[in-house]
Amino acid sequence: MVFWATALPVASAASLPRIVTLTPGIAEWTVEILGKAQALKELVGVSEYSNYPPELKKIAALSVVPRFSIERIASLKPTLIIASEDANRPEQVEKLRRLRLHVEVMPPEKFNGMEAWVRKLAGILNAPQGGRIAAKKWSDGIAELKRQSAHRVSEGGHPSEQVFIQVQGSPIVTVGGASFLSEALQAIGDHNIFSDLKEAYPKVSREAVLKRNPDRIWILDAAASTEEIRESWKKFSGLKAVAKDQIEVLSADDFARCSLRLLNALKRLH
Amino acid sequence: MKKKYWLAGLALLAAVAISLFLRLDFSNAALILRELRLPRALIAIGVGSALAVSGAVMQTVLSNPLAEPYTLGIASGAAFGAAIATTFGWKISFFGLNAGAVVGALAVLVLLLKLVVRGQGRQSDSMILLGIMLSLTCASGLAIWMALADPLGVQSINFWLLGDLSRVGLSTALALLGLSLVISGYFWFFSRKLDAFLFGEDWVEGFGVSYRQTQRIAILLISILVGFCVSAVGMIGFVGLIIPHLVRRHLRTSLHFHLIPLCFLWGAVALTLGDALAHSVSEPRELPVGALTSLVGAPVFIALFIRRRRGEI
Numbered sequence: 001m002v003f004w005a006t007a008l009p010v011a012s013a014a015s016l017p018r019i020v021t022l023t024p025g026i027a028e029w030t031v032e033i034l035g036k037a038q039a040l041k042e043l044v045g046v047s048e049y050s051n052y053p054p055e056l057k058k059i060a061a062l063s064v065v066p067r068f069s070i071e072r073i074a075s076l077k078p079t080l081i082i083a084s085e086d087a088n089r090p091e092q093v094e095k096l097r098r099l100r101l102h103v104e105v106m107p108p109e110k111f112n113g114m115e116a117w118v119r120k121l122a123g124i125l126n127a128p129q130g131g132r133i134a135a136k137k138w139s140d141g142i143a144e145l146k147r148q149s150a151h152r153v154s155e156g157g158h159p160s161e162q163v164f165i166q167v168q169g170s171p172i173v174t175v176g177g178a179s180f181l182s183e184a185l186q187a188i189g190d191h192n193i194f195s196d197l198k199e200a201y202p203k204v205s206r207e208a209v210l211k212r213n214p215d216r217i218w219i220l221d222a223a224a225s226t227e228e229i230r231e232s233w234k235k236f237s238g239l240k241a242v243a244k245d246q247i248e249v250l251s252a253d254d255f256a257r258c259s260l261r262l263l264n265a266l267k268r269l270h
Numbered sequence: 271m272k273k274k275y276w277l278a279g280l281a282l283l284a285a286v287a288i289s290l291f292l293r294l295d296f297s298n299a300a301l302i303l304r305e306l307r308l309p310r311a312l313i314a315i316g317v318g319s320a321l322a323v324s325g326a327v328m329q330t331v332l333s334n335p336l337a338e339p340y341t342l343g344i345a346s347g348a349a350f351g352a353a354i355a356t357t358f359g360w361k362i363s364f365f366g367l368n369a370g371a372v373v374g375a376l377a378v379l380v381l382l383l384k385l386v387v388r389g390q391g392r393q394s395d396s397m398i399l400l401g402i403m404l405s406l407t408c409a410s411g412l413a414i415w416m417a418l419a420d421p422l423g424v425q426s427i428n429f430w431l432l433g434d435l436s437r438v439g440l441s442t443a444l445a446l447l448g449l450s451l452v453i454s455g456y457f458w459f460f461s462r463k464l465d466a467f468l469f470g471e472d473w474v475e476g477f478g479v480s481y482r483q484t485q486r487i488a489i490l491l492i493s494i495l496v497g498f499c500v501s502a503v504g505m506i507g508f509v510g511l512i513i514p515h516l517v518r519r520h521l522r523t524s525l526h527f528h529l530i531p532l533c534f535l536w537g538a539v540a541l542t543l544g545d546a547l548a549h550s551v552s553e554p555r556e557l558p559v560g561a562l563t564s565l566v567g568a569p570v571f572i573a574l575f576i577r578r579r580r581g582e583i
């Protein structure tokens with residue numbers, strides 16, 4: 001017995017992959033796919049704001065906005081760097097590759113295509129089994145949300161509400177049609193009032209919000225002075241959201257990433 | 271002359287009407303007018319008039335037709351001053367306007383004058399070149415400040431720097447308009463002193479006007495006015511350059527008794543119309559009004575620069 005235990009190939013710290021993730025969403029899914037214990041062994045660097053699970057805060061945090069430090073990443077001696085097509089600059093990714101570092105670039109996260117996205121990440125991480133489980137959790141979560149939404153309609157609730165999501169106070173930044181949050185709202189039977197705008201995070205005027213008169217206003221708490229933003233809407237008593245007292249401050253951590261936490265947060269909202 | 275005032279007054283009324291009613295959603299009109307469009311129209315009048323009058327007075331007391339808060343780096347100095355004051359939590363404010371901006375504007379203007387006195391004199395283009403250098407220095411300081419700032423706040427800072435009239439409330443708009451009226455009124459009241467500068471530096475004292483004292487007071491008042499304007503709405507370029515030149519052409523005189531009030535009115539017209547365009551042309555988005563004024567102002571600046579080189583102005 002002792003013989004077999006010692007003869008089994010035990011992965012030493014030196015042979016473990018050294019992974020760097022360049023968006024909080026990728027870090028979160030990496031943990032989901034590899035499992036927390038394994039991921040914490042393999043991750044040597046994560047981008048700033050990677051805070052879920054909380055243990056990620058102990059890993060070297062890399063500032064990536066507006067650009068990341070290539071030297072800092074190289075100093076971590078990573079064997080795999082996972083970047084994002086829409087969140088990281090292509091010229092910086094190219095520089096990493098010129099340093100002969102292994103860089104994989106993930107496509108933008110799409111709410112309706114997350115299973116494929118998760119399986120692709122799992123492939124990069126060489127953990128197909130973990131990927132299948134994580135993708136299943138996602139599709140089950142979506143199915144649950146849709147059931148909940150259908151139940152709400154059958155119970156006589158509003159079939160669809162117009163929602164305005166505010167990401168930043170001044171200028172007012174919202175989510176447009178290219179954001180996964182627009183698709184997420186559709187999944188729960190609601191509608192983003194700025195889904196017709198092509199950008200992911202467009203700037204809009206306050207007057208445009210008044211014109212589109214949303215039923216609900218969601219303020220993501222990443223915005224500075226969230227309470228100030230909430231108060232700034234309250235004086236517009238003609239707004240349906242104000243009249244119905246439907247201005248909510250939501251955790252940006254839950255809503256800024258297309259992760260399982262988003263599904264849970266959406267379930268709680270309805 | 272009365273006709274010119276009537277024309278400017280009517281143009282201002284028309285500009286305000288456009289700003290208030292262009293593409294207005296009439297189902298929610300009272301609310302939008304009271305809370306959004308009226309403060310915007312008032313701040314546009316306040317800032318437009320302040321910048322145009324500041325430009326006219328600067329061109330006179332510095333004897334340089336290309337002088338204005340933007341080209342001489344005063345606006346950049348004000349923005350940098352406001353940024354530093356915000357970072358270090360120096361909360362000296364006047365109706366929500368940041369006094370750090372006034373200190374920044376004043377510092378740049380005083381430094382510029384010191385450098386020019388040691389250099390080739392006020393008449394030369396060295397003042398503009400030094401102004402541009404100071405502006406670049408302040409812009410670099412701002413860039414460093416932004417690099418160190420919270421990334422989520424950078425977009426907000428960027429939008430403010432490009433000129434944004436949407437964030438100002440009614441009390442701030444009224445305060446700035448009042449300040450613009452008082453300081454412009456002061457310049458108008460002492461317009462004869464300013465007229466003495468038209469005869470050149472050597473002749474000013476001959477009219478019984480103290481060159482240094484008049485210039486210093488003018489610089490201090492302009493710094494206060496421009497500093498508060500920048501703190502409220504960011505950097506809005508070239509209004510202070512174009513309007514005084516257009517008004518002088520229109521008036522066919524540079525005498526300040528008429529130049530100051532007409533610059534006040536036409537500056538207000540220009541920015542009110544510019545802002546109406548900024549908030550309605552690309553709805554539901556909003557354009558930064560400072561970018562629009564610079565788009566129009568930069569070619570005019572080049573044209574004036576060429577004419578000045580040829581000795582035409």
